[in-house]
Amino acid sequence: MKLIILTLTLATAAAFTTPFGVGRASTAISAEASKINTMVDLDSPKVVNQEKLEAGDKKVYCRCWKSGTFPLCDAAHVTHNKETGDNVGPLIVACAKAE
Numbered sequence: 001m002k003l004i005i006l007t008l009t010l011a012t013a014a015a016f017t018t019p020f021g022v023g024r025a026s027t028a029i030s031a032e033a034s035k036i037n038t039m040v041d042l043d044s045p046k047v048v049n050q051e052k053l054e055a056g057d058k059k060v061y062c063r064c065w066k067s068g069t070f071p072l073c074d075a076a077h078v079t080h081n082k083e084t085g086d087n088v089g090p091l092i093v094a095c096a097k098a099e
Helices: 002-015 024-033 076-084
Strands: 058-061 091-094
Touching: none
Parallel strands: none
Antiparallel strands: 058 091
């Protein structure tokens, strides 16, 4: 039983390792150089928003981090996609109408 657990643990750990010896240090350096968020609440360690939706509401949320109305979408992703060749779009959330 212990051998099976160890085998599963090693197989799972191997699935999350990076190829060619690239480790955490080099990933952290490249992540710092290519931040996605360049506009929104930059002094915060993590940008978190919470909104409540009422029955029948629909909201369109930004996923490109370029919106001037963040966290809501203002279609800034259209320009971003044209400039970069990216394909990012908004998250649309809707609540069913109350009956």
